[in-house]
Structures are given as C-alpha cells and as structure tokens.
Amino acid sequence: MxxxxxxxxxxxxxxxxxxxxxxxxxxxDFVSVVGQSGTGKTTLVKLLIAEERPSKGNVxxxxxxxxxxxxxxxxxxxxxxGVVFQDFxxxxxxxxxxxxxxxxxxxxxxxxxxxxxxPQVMKIVGLEEKMKRYxxxxxxxxxxxxxxxxxxxxxxxxxxxxxxxxxxxxxxTKEIIDLLKKINEFGTTVLLVTHNREVVNSLRKRVIxxxxxxxxxxxxxxxxxx
Amino acid sequence: xxxxxxxIIKFALQNFWRNIWLSxxxxxxxxxxxxxxxxxxxxxxxxQTAVESxxxxxxxxxxxxxxxxxxxxxxxxxxxxxxxxxxxxxYISAEEALEKFRESHADNEEIMASLEELxxxxxxxxxxxxxxxxxxxxxxxxxxxxxxxxxxxQDKNYDDHKEIIERIDSITGKLQRFGIGLSAVFVIIAVxxxxxxxxxxxxxxxxxxxxxxxxxxxxxxVRAPFLLEGIIYSLIATGITIAIIYPAAYFAEPxxxxxxxxxxxxxVDYYNVNFILIFVSQFVGMSLLNIISTxxxxxxxxxx
Numbered sequence: 001m002x003x004x005x006x007x008x009x010x011x012x013x014x015x016x017x018x019x020x021x022x023x024x025x026x027x028x029d030f031v032s033v034v035g036q037s038g039t040g041k042t043t044l045v046k047l048l049i050a051e052e053r054p055s056k057g058n059v060x061x062x063x064x065x066x067x068x069x070x071x072x073x074x075x076x077x078x079x080x081x082g083v084v085f086q087d088f089x090x091x092x093x094x095x096x097x098x099x100x101x102x103x104x105x106x107x108x109x110x111x112x113x114x115x116x117x118x119p120q121v122m123k124i125v126g127l128e129e130k131m132k133r134y135x136x137x138x139x140x141x142x143x144x145x146x147x148x149x150x151x152x153x154x155x156x157x158x159x160x161x162x163x164x165x166x167x168x169x170x171x172x173t174k175e176i177i178d179l180l181k182k183i184n185e186f187g188t189t190v191l192l193v194t195h196n197r198e199v200v201n202s203l204r205k206r207v208i209x210x211x212x213x214x215x216x217x218x219x220x221x222x223x224x225x226x
Numbered sequence: 227x228x229x230x231x232x233x234i235i236k237f238a239l240q241n242f243w244r245n246i247w248l249s250x251x252x253x254x255x256x257x258x259x260x261x262x263x264x265x266x267x268x269x270x271x272x273x274q275t276a277v278e279s280x281x282x283x284x285x286x287x288x289x290x291x292x293x294x295x296x297x298x299x300x301x302x303x304x305x306x307x308x309x310x311x312x313x314x315x316x317y318i319s320a321e322e323a324l325e326k327f328r329e330s331h332a333d334n335e336e337i338m339a340s341l342e343e344l345x346x347x348x349x350x351x352x353x354x355x356x357x358x359x360x361x362x363x364x365x366x367x368x369x370x371x372x373x374x375x376x377x378x379x380q381d382k383n384y385d386d387h388k389e390i391i392e393r394i395d396s397i398t399g400k401l402q403r404f405g406i407g408l409s410a411v412f413v414i415i416a417v418x419x420x421x422x423x424x425x426x427x428x429x430x431x432x433x434x435x436x437x438x439x440x441x442x443x444x445x446x447x448v449r450a451p452f453l454l455e456g457i458i459y460s461l462i463a464t465g466i467t468i469a470i471i472y473p474a475a476y477f478a479e480p481x482x483x484x485x486x487x488x489x490x491x492x493x494v495d496y497y498n499v500n501f502i503l504i505f506v507s508q509f510v511g512m513s514l515l516n517i518i519s520t521x522x523x524x525x526x527x528x529x530x
Contacts (some may be wrong), residue, residue, distance in 0.1 A: 049440075071445070079442035089437055106443035108230035154442065 001027040001158060001189045002048065007057035009043050009213075017043035019213040020057075025191065027157070030184045032200045033193045035210035041193045044210070045162045048191070049081055050074045062157060079107065082151030082159040082188075086166035090135040090143055096122070097131040100150045107154075121149040125179060141172025148179060159183060162193045173199065230447065237451035242458055245427055249459065252423040256463035257470070259412040260508055264471050266405030267504060268493065272482065273398030275491050280390055284360050286367060287383050290350040292320065294378040299351045302375050306355060309369065311362035316354040323349040350380060413515070420459070421519040424452055428523055449524055456516030464509040472497065 002025040009017035018040045025031050035041050046052040047059050050069050058067045066077060090099050100121060101114045109117075122128045125145040135143050144164055151159060161180060165173040177192075177199055184190045194200060200207055209217035242249050290299050299317065306315045318326070324347050331337045341348075357363055367382050428435070438448050475493045482491045497504065 075439075075442045075444045077442075078440060083440055089433070089440070091434060091437065102437065103441035105233060106438045106441060106447055108233065108447070150441065 003060040005058045007054045010055045016213045030190045030205040032207045039210040040213040079154045082156040084161040084164045086163035103150045103153045121152045125149045140168050141175045158189045160191045234450040238454035253463050255419040257466045259416040260467040262412045263409045269401050277394050286355045286363050288353045289381040290378050291380045292350040298378050313358045314356045318352040320347050320351050424520045424523040452520050456520045457513045460512040
C-alpha cells in the first residue's frame with residue numbers, strides 16, 4: 001500500500017528531514033511511527049500527501065509513484081488519503097455536519113449524496129446525535145472525532161494521523177485510538193505518528209522508530225523505545 | 227458539472243458577504259476609477275464636438291474682381307466642384323455681396339455714405355467653398371493660383387478659423403493627456419486596492435483554504451471563488467457607474483447645449499449609441515484587471 005525506496009528529503013541549505021528511508025506498509029496494516037521532535041515524522045507525513053517532494057528516492061502509494069506527482073494530480077491523491085492533524089482544523093463557524101460535508105462540498109459532490117454519506121461516517125465515529133452542534137460545543141476528543149469523520153468521507157484506503165492525541169487528555173486519547181483501531185478493522189491502512197509512549201505500547205502493533213531522519217528500528221509488535 | 231459551478235458561486239458570494247466592508251471599499255475605488263474614465267470619454271466627446279462644430283462653420287471665400295464675368299466665376303466654381311476635397315461651392319453674385327455688405331455695415335455711417343456716393347457696385351462676385359476636411363483648404367486655395375484663374379481673383383480668406391481650430395485641438399489634446407494620466411493613476415490605485423482586498427480575503431480564509439487543499443479540492447475550486455468575487459466587484463462597480471453617469475449626463479446636457487450656442491450636443495445619445503462599446507468594455511477591462519490581481523495574490527499567498 002505504501003512503499004518508500006531510499007527516500008531522502010533535504011531542506012535547503014542542508015537540513016536533513018529524512019535520509020535514505022525505505023519501508024513497506026501493507027494494506028490493512030496499523031503502523032505507529034515514533035521519534036522525538038525533529039526526527040522526520042512530519043516530513044514523512046508531508047511526503048505521503050505530496051505536500052513535499054522527496055529529494056531522492058521514490059514514494060509509491062497504492063502502486064502510484066507520487067515522487068514527481070503533478071500539482072494537478074495532488075487533489076486526486078488527497079482524496080484517497082485521509083489526514084488527521086493534532087490541531088483539529090475544524091471551521092468554527094460551521095456545524096459538525098457542515099464541517100464533515102465540507103470535504104465533499106469542495107469536491108463537487110451533490111447535496112443528496114452528502115446527506116447520505118455524512119450520517120454514515122458520523123455513526124462510525126459515534127457522533128450522529130451531535131451533527132447540528134458547533135465545534136466550540138464539543139470536547140477535545142469529540143472535535144478530533146469530527147476530524148476523523150471528515151477524513152473518512154471519501155472512503156480512503158489510507159488514514160494518516162499526525163499526533164491526533166497531542167492535545168487530548170488520557171480518556172479522550174483512548175477514545176481516539178480505539179476509533180482508529182476500529183477503522184483499521186474495516187480494512188483501512190492506518191499510519192499513526194505519535195510520541196505518546198502509552199499509546200504505542202498498548203497497541204502492540206508495528207512500530208517504526210525514527211532518529212535523525214533515519215529508521216533505527218522497525219518491529220512488528222513493537223514498543224516505544226527511545 | 228453544474229454542482230461545482232453553483233458551489234463556486236455560493237462560496238464567492240459567501241466570501242463577498244463575510245468581508246462586506248472590504249468589498250464595499252473595493253467597489254468604491256473601482257467606481258471612482260470608472261467615473262474618471264467616463265469623464266475622460268465625455269471630455270473627449272465634447273472636444274471633438276467643439277471641433278466639428280467650428281469646422282462645420284469653416285468656409286473659405288474667394289472674392290473676384292468686379293469686372294470678372296459671371297461665366298469666368300462659374301468656370302472657377304465648376305473647377306472647384308470637380309475637386310474631391312470640395313464638398314460644396316456657393317455662388318454669391320455681386321449684387322448679393324453688396325446687399326450683405328450693406329447689412330453688415332448698416333451702423334457705420336461713413337461706409338454707408340461712401341456706398342451712396344459710388345455709382346457702381348464696388349464688389350465682385352464671390353464663391354464660398356466648403357471642404358470635406360478643413361485640412362484641405364490650403365490645397366484648395368493653392369489650386370486657384372492657377373494662371374487661368376488668378377487674374378480674376380481679388381482675394382481669398384481662411385486664416386481666422388484655422389487659428390481657432392488649432393487652439394481647440396490644443397486644449398482638447400491637453401485635456402485628453404491629463405485625463406489619460408488621471409485615469410492611469412486611478413487604474414493603478416484600483417489594481418493595488420483589489421490586490422490588497424483579495425490578499426486580505428485570502429488571509430482571512432487561509433484556514434478554510436488549507437482544509438480545502440487537504441481534503442482534495444482542486445486548485446481551480448480554490449481559486450475560482452476569489453476570481454468570481456473579483457468579477458462581482460467589477461459588475462457592481464460598472465452598474466453603479468452607469469447609475470452615476472446617465473443622470474449626470476442628463477443634468478449636464480442643457481448646460482452643455484447652452485455652452486455650444488444652442489447646438490444640441492447629444493451626450494446622452496452618445497452614451498446610448500455606444501453603450502456596449504463603453505460600458506461593456508469597461509466591465510471586461512476591469513474584470514481582467516481583477517482576475518490578474520487575484521491570480522497574483524493567490525499565487526503569492528496560497529501557492530495555489
């Protein structure tokens with residue numbers, strides 16, 4: 001599903017984001033990427049959504065080499081990858097329904113289809129009763145669930161979550177991680193970027209550890225070791 | 227295909243409404259620019275009308291010797307009518323010339339007394355020549371230096387009107403240059419204001435645009451509402467300009483007519499006849515300016 005071959009990303013003049021990284025993530029995998037700040041985790045996410053291009057090597061997603069992807073093709077890629085960030089990125093003046101449907105609106109989806117899809121994804125994240133609320137009326141965990149719902153509207157094969165629990169307490173963190181596991185059980189490949197030790201250790205899933213832009217560890221049932 | 231199109235319109239109108247004060251200021255600047263341009267057009271039209279008005283009054287008179295025969299004068303007239311530059315040649319007999327002279331100098335007792343003393347008509351026949359183009363009078367008069375005619379001709383006059391036309395041309399030219407300069411200044415200001423407005427709108431919507439890009443909106447879908455917003459500004463500004471110009475033209479026309487010695491100028495008719503050329507081209511020009519400013523602001527601040 002996701003394959004990186006000898007990928008390096010150098011930011012000018014000579015800051016190393018990633019260095020000679022090769023990895024393969026199979027469909028349906030749940031992978032945690034861990035590392036301290038500045039080790040290349042966010043760079044990896046940016047390469048996967050084509051916000052950055054690799055300086056060297058190839059990034060292949062679902063058989064599609066996106067290393068030199070044309071700018072006009074980036075929207076198509078992003079509809080196939082759901083992305084969740086730490087800082088929620090919800091629009092405060094739109095309701096929950098409108099925030100989730102926004103992802104469909106900007107892609108030209110007819111209103112009728114939006115009215116079918118949005119309740120479905122809201123049910124997956126367990127917020128079907130709160131579609132008319134505004135983000136300020138939700139807890140941190142609920143807001144993050146809305147973001148996850150929005151990332152699911154295009155039924156992506158891959159879900160990338162970059163520090164999704166960074167701003168949350170332990171209870172909300174558990175809710176989010178359980179939701180990600182549930183989504184993974186539906187068959188979606190999940191890439192979780194985090195430096196939350198407890199989360200990683202509780203998952204007992206594959207752990208890739210980055211240090212100075214290099215993979216130092218890749219364990220199938222890994223633990224947080226830094 | 228229609229869904230995205232109507233969505234874009236919806237987003238554009240939302241952007242317009244959410245930044246309503248900024249939108250109104252931008253429209254005001256565009257209106258000022260267009261009004262200035264239309265003042266320039268009006269001045270240009272009035273200048274041209276003034277020149278045409280004077281030009282239509284221009285004619286050249288050729289005075290013949292009193293002893294020139296009518297046949298000789300008619301020969302000259304026929305010759306002149308054969309020139310492509312000549313529009314009309316009016317024959318004034320010696321008797322008519324004397325009568326006109328008496329009328330124009332009726333208050334001058336000395337001249338009237340002198341005329342009474344003379345037994346014969348001291349004046350000869352005259353030809354009043356009208357050309358298609360006032361610039362051709364010099365050529366026409368030069369053709370009369372032909373030895374065949376020169377012996378009959380006593381005098382020719384033209385110079386007075388030439389000076390008036392040159393002065394009007396000069397004033398009109400200066401007004402045009404000033405108007406163009408002023409319009410250019412306003413156009414530059416309008417471009418900068420629109421650029422800044424769109425920049426602020428883009429900044430205000432950066433979060434929304436960021437999410438749009440994240441969830442897979444095409445660059446076109448991100449750009450189009452801003453571009454459409456620029457066109458909306460142009461449309462409203464053009465409409466307001468029309469609403470200002472027409473009443474102003476109606477109001478000013480009687481005064482302009484008086485200024486031109488009761489010659490009907492037809493300013494409102496001019497705008498009616500050239501409505502598409504004037505206002506549609508202004509709308510298109512302003513829209514293009516807005517689109518270019520918007521595109522530049524989006525490229526600069528959103529990398530879209």
